[in-house]
Amino acid sequence: xxxxxxxxxxxxxxxxxxxxxxxxxxxxxxxxxxxxxxxxxxxxxxxxxxxxxxxxxxxxxxxxxxxxxxxxxxxxxxxxxxxxxxxxxxxxxxxxxxxxxxxxxxx
Amino acid sequence: xxxxxxxxxxxxxxxxxxxxxxxxxxxxxxxxxxxxxxxxxxxxxxxxxxxxxxxxxxxxxxxxxxxxxxxxxxxxxxxxxxxxxxxxxxxxxxxxxxxxxxxxxxxxxxxxxxxxxxxxxxxxxxxxxxxxxxxxxxxxxxxxxxxxxxxxxxxxxxxxxxxxxxxxxxxxxxxxxxxxxxxxxxxxxxxxxxxxxxxxxxxxxxxxxxxxxxxxxxxxxx
Numbered sequence: 367x368x369x370x371x372x373x374x375x376x377x378x379x380x381x382x383x384x385x386x387x388x389x390x391x392x393x394x395x396x397x398x399x400x401x402x403x404x405x406x407x408x409x410x411x412x413x414x415x416x417x418x419x420x421x422x423x424x425x426x427x428x429x430x431x432x433x434x435x436x437x438x439x440x441x442x443x444x445x446x447x448x449x450x451x452x453x454x455x456x457x458x459x460x461x462x463x464x465x466x467x468x469x470x471x472x473x
Numbered sequence: 474x475x476x477x478x479x480x481x482x483x484x485x486x487x488x489x490x491x492x493x494x495x496x497x498x499x500x501x502x503x504x505x506x507x508x509x510x511x512x513x514x515x516x517x518x519x520x521x522x523x524x525x526x527x528x529x530x531x532x533x534x535x536x537x538x539x540x541x542x543x544x545x546x547x548x549x550x551x552x553x554x555x556x557x558x559x560x561x562x563x564x565x566x567x568x569x570x571x572x573x574x575x576x577x578x579x580x581x582x583x584x585x586x587x588x589x590x591x592x593x594x595x596x597x598x599x600x601x602x603x604x605x606x607x608x609x610x611x612x613x614x615x616x617x618x619x620x621x622x623x624x625x626x627x628x629x630x631x632x633x634x635x636x637x638x639x640x641x642x643x644x645x646x647x648x649x650x651x652x653x654x655x656x657x658x659x660x661x662x663x664x665x666x667x668x669x670x671x672x673x674x675x676x677x678x679x680x681x682x683x684x685x686x687x688x689x690x691x692x693x694x695x
Contacts, residue, residue: 373561439559442545443552
């Protein structure tokens with residue numbers, strides 16, 4: 367199954383990385399100046415991990431939806447619906463985010 | 474048991490405009506059904522409803538005794554070639570075939586006068602005709618009982634159109650095929666049953682004179 371999802375997962379991940387960097391930068395501008403018990407690097411990694419799994423993912427899926435909608439037929443012909451594709455890709459993103467969460471413990 | 478596709482009571486409107494009114498159609502292996510109709514008469518809409526990717530309030534679709542709301546979700550039932558290119562542009566022909574390799578023999582699939590030359594090429598770098606040829610071949614080779622082809626000849630060079638027609642004819646021995654194309658001559662040539670989408674309804678076409686009578690082609694075309 368993972369083999370079937372690779373093209374979509376790769377496209378979404380690439381977009382997500384870019385969107386999440388922008389969102390992390392904006393979050394850092396807004397919140398890093400405030401007092402916190404955590405270090406700045408901890409907060410930046412935490413923001414990045416948060417955006418990868420939320421806004422970055424949704425923006426990427428939305429961008430794909432408006433620019434490359436026809437590519438869903440590549441998956442429909444294999445019996446994979448759009449919702450299933452999103453859920454499976456989201457699960458794969460969880461795996462991608464695990465190393466970041468691991469790093470957070472040591473920052 | 475012989476497989477069959479039965480479509481009934483399909484209605485679809487966009488706003489106030491009723492595009493499809495009570496469409497009924499049956500397809501069996503061996504059938505190559507040519508759907509004709511002017512632009513905007515609902516050919517693509519009908520194919521998408523049958524495939525299950527376009528919602529409508531009224532429809533009845535049965536494939537091999539199974540009533541389905543979204544047929545594409547059922548394995549090996551139906552495949553669809555959309556009007557526009559659908560293959561991811563960033564991957565190579567080899568990769569696309571590898572992803573679909575559960576459906577057919579990868580090596581045999583690529584032993585082809587068109588595809589053998591472009592196996593390592595990215596989809597985005599193929600010519601329009603090569604890309605369309607690959608899409609048609611992929612969809613026809615899936616393990617589905619029925620295939621819906623929306624504009625299969627679009628962008629294909631005259632040299633390769635015959636290859637595509639032969640591919641459709643070969644596959645029709647085991648599958649039921651419904652196709653539409655803006656070039657009605659190709660449809661008339663390859664199909665063995667014809668319908669005209671006219672005024673929201675599906676009119677069976679028995680002779681070429683029917684097409685003239687319904688105003689689809691002018692008299693001097695034949």
